[in-house]
Amino acid sequence: MSLPLSSPIHRTSAGAVAAGDTEPVIAVQGLRKTYGSTLAVDGIDLVVYPGEVVGLIGPDGAGKTTTFHILAGVMEASAGEVRVLGQWPRHARLQTGYLTQQFSLYLDLSLEENLRYTAGLRRVPTARYEERRDRYLALMGLAPFKARLAGQLSGGMKQKLALCCALVSQPQILLLDEPTTGVDPVSRREFWDVLATLAATEGTTIVVATPYLDEAERCDRIALMYRGQIHQIGTIQELRDSLGLHRLEAHLASVQDLDRAAATLLSQNPPNQPPTIADVQTFGDRLDVLVSEVEGGIAELRSRLAAQAIPLTSLEVLPPTLENVFVTRLRQHTSDPPFIPFPTPRVPRPMPPLAIAATHLGKTFGDFQAVQGVNLEIRYGEIYGLLGANGAGKTTVIKMLCGLLAPTSGTMALAGQTENLRGAAIRQRLGYMSQKFTLYDDLTIRQNLEFYCGVYGIPRSQRGDRIAWVLTTCGLADQDQLITGRLPQGWKQRVAFGASVMHEPEILFLDEPTSGVDPLARRQFWRLIEDLARRGTAILVTTHYLEEAEHCNRMGFMVAGELVAQGSPRDIKASQPGQLVELVVDPIPAAAAYLKGVMAPWRVSVFGDRLHVVVDHPELALPRLQSQLQAAGLQLRSLRPIPFTLEDAFIGLVQRQETGP
Template sequence: MSQTAPISPDNFTNVPIPPSKQQKGKKPIPLLLGLLVVGGGISYAVWRTQPQKAVDTLKLSGRIEGYETEIGIKRSGRIESIAFREGAYVKKGQELIKLDDSNDQLLQEQLRGTEARITSAQSDEQQAIADVDRVQSEIEQINSQIREAKLNLQQSEGDTQGRIQQAKSNVAAAKTQLLQTQAQVKQTEAEVKLARINRDRYGQLIKEGAINQQQFDQSQTTLDTAIATLEARQASVNATREQLSAIQGALTQTKTTGFNPGIPNAQLIHEIGTPAALRNHLGLHRLEVKTANLEISEKILLQNLHTNVVDVQTFGDSEALRRNRLDVLVEDITIGETQVNELLKQYDPNIEHGEPTLENVFVTRLRQQGSAPPFLQFPRSRGGNKSQEINENIHREKNSSLLPITNYQLPSSQIAIYANNLNRVFGKFQAVKSVNIEVRYGEIFGLLGANCAGKTTTIKMLCGLLAASGGEISLGGETGNLRSAKLRKRIGYMSQKFTLYDDLTTLQNLEFYSGVYSVTRKLRKEKIDWVISTCGLEGQENMLTGQLPGGWKQRVAFGASVMHEPDILFLDEPTSGVDPLARRQFWKLINDFARNGTAILVTTHYLEEAEQCNRMSFMVAGEIAAEGSPSYIKDSQPGKLIEIIVNQNQAASKLLKQQFDAWRVSIFANSLHIVLDNPEVAIAQVMQLLKSANFTILGLVFFNVSRRILSKMQISD
């Protein structure tokens, strides 16, 4: 029996199962066999009369798409093989044709993928609808706030218009008063003129004997009275002019800020004037107090704030040489000096007088507005004061000598940061040249210099972030691997560039850094809460760090660098972009860490805050140009500083620069600063030069570079 050609969809409409073919060429069979055949035929006939269901029980793997068959199963695919021959009988359940349905399975997978995407899209659609509803709700809230703001604006505009009208009325009244006073002055000037004429005439008459001495004396009294009246009225004119100027300033300020009800009170302009005027208006006096124990003295004075003592600020310098100091602001200088002497008598205070600085003015005004951030003690998990014993040993060894601190060699066991002949070369450019640094535990060491002087490069080499081109480095006693995990846990580093993650919240950043520094989970929450509270970010910890103002970023970065209580702390311009009040808080924390034994190396461009360092180095073009305590460096500078208060700064400065080196003369606010090598002789030359050019000298202030005013005098003709 030969095999037929493969079945195709065109000839698969019906799969025939033909009856068996009759045998050809056989002889007649015996009777018995014939009977059997007859019986078989009858059985066959009966079988033929029954319904044929075999076709319904056939099994076909796959289907031929587009063709309905008696089998009733649909599959699509290429015919892979046929399992029967033409005319053959098949058994129930026998596989007839095998199809390759891989394409169909692929389509099924694609269908399932499409269904999954449809389901996901439907979920996204539902989420989008929810987001739209939420945004619409937020828009409604914003619109409500806008309506409320407009209402407040209208009310504020009404109030401001009222204030402007009142200010205008005050200006008009002041102008009227000024005109009246000026008229009185003119009248008095005429009376003085007449009195002078009468006195001169009476003088002639008394010579001629026409009048007596009593009449002449009466004319002189009349003249003196008229002159006194004239002076009083002229003073009244000046006072009225000042009052008018103040009222006009208030009117300008009202016009400028009155239509901005959303601006907080702290953002308004509260005071305008020259530096000298701002210091005078503060109404406070500054005492420079040097004691045998700075830390305890500070605590005692802080406990007596608001009892004539207004502010206390620490400046580091050399405690062993009694060069460190406290700046104390007091309301009454006599009472303040007596009070400080009484409170600190057991520490033998040495008190000098000084004028408030502009920072004193700014900080005091901010505190009066309630803008002072809270100071919270750092939650330490390690007890003891590592620097106390070290400092006591150094003091005992140094108290017998007044050698500058630069000439004192520290024992190696007390040195936290050490660099000897440190160099760094980038290509042909040498960024750091033979730098030597020693910083002990509990010491604040300042690294100062202009931009690109090599400060940041030096710090990166010292803390192991940048390989040195030459020289020796020791960090916490380690001289080999400065990047070991053990040493990393002892070091804190705050980069000049903000290195926290802007796309993480403040809380997430702090949690990340506490994990990096291996702060235990038991202590982690306490440390993070301290940073949040110190930064004034309670309730804002889930704000993205990138949305914080620059000053707040610096606070968070500082907190992240000290959570693990480092033994050694590197701070690269930590107060950059931070207001003076927040800088005070920074340095209070820095001093607190130093007093608890942390060795601190800090860079800064603020010379006022640099004086809080115990020692410092000045870098110029990669080299150390000067090193020592702040007072030692200042005292070693040649010349004396004189401040000249003159009526025309610009013209006077130009004249003096023609007679002296240009670097010696500078304009400082509303006065001139000039450096003279021999001021006792040269100041007379300066005075004569200015007077010959018709400048009016209003005052002189003699300084030494270490800030103390030696003498001050007002000049009058």
């Protein structure tokens, strides 16, 4: 099924042209692609107009990369009509810039050499090349690193360089396949600001895939892709409206009540009336409740909680997130992955109060202070999120806590022990899963699981149960003889997670556990994590998905090796100084450029057709802002305060730390 295409937005900004009277730059009809007997793309219709930013979102294996390959002309379609700029994609290749999912850079060449080579490939005359190189390197803030090898850049910088390479031939269309995966939030926001600038000032049409649903909100239109089909496409507003639900954020007096509250809210609606409560999701310090109608929903919620004597401290009505939209759509097509609680009940053991305690933890590599003065206290049953940009020291902290790296200074205690943290006895009680967690690709799934059972010394009598649990949880019950290497990344990740918790660790370290996992699976993943926490496991998790960090009970933000803020998601958002305001201004690009000139650039970011601006003293700043915009000849259509997201808080913290307020 596919919903009717919504009309493209009518933008009035510089590079934009109203639809209807213009030819689409990309027109796809009935596109199909099969590899052998697998259907990768199953009949896609997509029309993109000049100057649009269209987001493709979907889990791994949805067919996004195949679609990009076909649009870029590097792969042939099995069936369907594909027109790029009115031609076959192959013939439009020089007008198309394509950023592949892998860094498409030569890591052993310098920035300049990479750019020069691409320019040569794409027949860019030397004089133009030099002019564009300087312009784009400056735009991305890469100009000082011209002579550096691409391999020595950080992930975010590599992506910006790859974007420069794609831009050097000044393509009319940019195809970006998950350009921000594995890139930290700060770099990600900068990257998106550059995209917004390009679309606005150069009229570049951008099609971008992303696994981060929050950043997809910055697109003009968003297409939800699943199993080779586009299930819905529209502006963020249209998608939200089509859902017909409202989101209530409920904070309870006690975090311990969250599970009970969720259970009572999810219990059967009375059969004779339509359900008012459509969905409930638990987060680290709150519940998200989707209701079909605000008044009735709030009443229902209050009455159900009151019946269980669960005190409510606050309730906010907010628009549903893109994740809500996506998960709801997905549920119309597939069932949720099964949630199966852990097989064997935990034998109660006397426990020290703290699972992880670290005081003044520091690590120096040569004369580089990677981590300094980190104090952490994580209780049993708590989910603690460690967040920070790449290179902020998160991985170093985890490695020290796991006993993989000896700290230079400070003391730490794991499970109440301070001595012999690298010994086998304590390791049996830890679990660790990293993004690069390696299952052996050439063994079957069962062999892998048996191997880890052996490694963790699980008693033989329990092995069968534990392996069966992992397999059913992953939905792989009959496929345990499958060679692990043949699984898609997201599935592997689940098996890996299963393998790392099979021995029921008391303390679990998860280093970016959910990259590349689709939203439904991610929800199931978090239910599992929450289930483990409920059984008393202490969990330390790092993630780049700030949306997801909301699942943590508490979190800590690291900047340049130091822990700069700690608290519950709500505390952290509340402790942000100032206010976030949403502006609708005409024209957006000029307004963004202007505001970035009069205040620190990080305070301004473009979200689709509106601007988000952080001001420290709203009562003083807002009137000034209005007069400034007016003086600059920019038309302010609306202005309203909106709550900070974790991402805003994160970026604010990092920027204030680095540049001063």
